[in-house]
Amino acid sequence: MKKFINRHPNQYGRWVLGILPFVLLLILYVAASNARLAENPNDPLLPSLMQMGDAIQRMAFEPSKRTGEYLMLQDTLASLQRIGIGVGVSALIGLIFGIANGAIPYIRATLSPLIVGVSLVPPMAILPILFIIFGLEELAKVMLIIVGITPFLIRDLQQRTLEIPEEQIIKMQTLGANTWQIVTRLALPQIMPRLLATTRLALGTAWIFLIAAEAIAATEGLGYRIFLVRRYLSMDVILPYVMWITLLALMIDFLLARISRWRYPWFHASS
């Protein structure tokens, strides 16, 4: 018999083992929910799967009685738009300043300490200042995401730019490249797949800031809905929303991973 550390589950076994914790969690949930509902059929804390199904039906597939909108669709589109703009702008700023900092010592010496400092400021702690500068509407929500993740993106991409082998920078110069050409034809294309990888990492944080922004002041959005119904402990709405957010995040992550493999096969083969 082989040592335990040398034994691997087969493909079928991996699936079963991977799903097992989810099944256990579900069983645990249903048991706890049943126990609470047996005592108080209106208990909101741990709704039954049926109650959650009703809530999904109501939020996603029936127009709201009050506004006639499909609330879940409306919330999803609002949140996706915010996170899309926020992360997109952050990625662009991160790309520009990350490469500039990484490639050009004079820019790095000027900006790097500032960015390190800014990246250590918790944005939620200076919200009142952000309100004064960016107001309380869409701009503020997008800006909270940008302020939240851009310093991280810049720092990471700066580091990735610094990791470009010195040999290639010298080689570019021996091929006649000027500074601008080294940036555009060496640093930029090599950093692009790393930008996608870093953005995938930053997305988790971006969601946190989005939900926080929507909790502060909003009229629609996934985070808005969760915080609104949280007041009434409507876990039958909150739990499906949380699962939906998780699913959306997973899909975006998967999409970015696929784009990266499709556009930059060399990156995945060499790293």
Add this chain to the structure above:
Amino acid sequence: MLLKKRTLIPLLLAGAMLPGTALAKDEFSVCWSIYVGWMPWDYGDAEGIVDKWADKYDIEIDVVQINNYIESINQYTSGRFDGCTMTNMDALTIPASGGVDSTALIVGDFSNGNDGVVMKDEDELAEIEGNRVNLVELSVSHYLLARGLETVGLTERDITVVNTSDSDLVSAFASSDVDTVVTWNPLLSSVLEQPNANLVFDSSQIPGEIIDLMVVNTETLEQNPKFGKALTGAWYEIMATMNGSDDPAKEARAHMGDAAGTDREGYESQLANTRMFYEASEAVEFTRSDKLLDTMQRVAEFSFKHGLLGEGAPRPDVIGIETPAGTYGNEQNVNLRFTSEFMQQAADGEL
């Protein structure tokens, strides 16, 4: 036995999430959050008044401060506490509509200017039409706004409600995007300190509609009347101590102001906007009045309109509300009860 075996293991696993069982017992816990009308609980806890009354009835009462108001109600609703401080509207829409039969044991005060609508530059509520209004959606602020809009012939359709976290309301008002907020004290006075801020409507114009209560689990109270007696007895001793202009009363108010993050003067100015029932007899009278029944009907209709009685609720009177003056709504499904029984005993000196 078979049933027991089948449920035992998941019950054990789910231990922390299980409901608290309301049986005869001698240890109780109540929670409160910071608000002018509930600060006396902190004083009573710190000065040992609650313990003294609990000892008298041979029980223990743990008084726990929860920093987030809604979280405190949610904790109570999920069964972690036997009692909790909350407003009449939240008592209806959170525990009562969540199936937790609750009793308003002590009617402590009503807001008499502690909640208000503030506008920048404008000084007429009618000018609110078309504005975006920042407030904690579905809270008493929302109710106050709805009542205010009625007085100028507007409805919620004429404005846009922007749900805004209470912790950010004051700084939000400083932003140029925001020109109308609805909030409560002490946030209200902070907002009013800002230039151009005008109070255009406040709760003194709807007196007795926003009521601060100590709500306890009905079943627990029925099984353990001692719990109700001890809490009520302690409350009116605190009331007697803090009322007046003698030194102990000033010290008590200074303690409460300090615990609320202000000082005695600040706390007293908040008290000025609060109609405290220092005498149990006043509270009894208020609770027995027809006005309370009318108010609760109004609150139930507002809550139903906003889906707060559960999205499946067919009518505003789906939840029965019992008051000494009569019952509103479904008598088969009474989940919120106002009682003057214990306060009456306090008034009669029988505790």
Add this chain to the structure above:
Amino acid sequence: MAMIELKNLWKEYGNDVVLERLNAKVEAREFVTVVGASGCGKTTFLKLMLGIEDPTRGELLLDGEPIPGEPDETRGIVFQRYSVMPHLDAVGNVMLAGELEASRWLGRVFGNRRRKLRDDAIAMLEEVGLGHALDKYPHELSGGMQQRLAIAQALIKRPRILLLDEPFGALDPGIRKDMHELVLRLWKEQNLTVFMITHDIEEGFFLGTRLWVLDKDRLDPQAPQAYGARITFDLPVGREDQKTYESISSRLDTTARAIG
């Protein structure tokens, strides 16, 4: 006038003397191989040649002028690793020099000029034996093919001097043999001046026209950095000379052990 001239060239880092009193002249079209123990200043000499380090004393002259203080198109380079751009395919790598020259801002060209650059690049790739791998990315090529690509990429720029930094150090012996033939052929065809750094003395001894041995002729075992390396042998090579080879080889081993 000599193409490259080293006049009393020193390189020190603080108290560490790496190179001292280097004096030599190199004519155009020579093939100089530089050997030495690890840590004996071969890489430092290469950095001086590239212009990414400055001499601390003395002069390094190209055509009688101090050599430019940063890498440029006069000196092509092939490193042991990372010489080619991983994000470009073989043709893209070889076209790079032409594109950079033709378009200072975009670094890209289109239309007829692109076709011309592409044809030139394909011809160069066929020259180095990569005609079958035009669309392959570096990660799809073997180590030897990557070095062929690096050589093609450097030579299409027609540098006057080709610097080779242990270019075959990571290759299998059989493949090295092929690469030696390729380099010798290109050196003759393109009238190059070549400096090749290698730690393989045998390679240095039999590949070029001239062999430099960088070694410390004064060695303080207590402070190995107190004295720098000098050119201890400057020999015309290219023919069998087993005795000299063995003598140099054993001397370098001694230095390597002393530096530790």
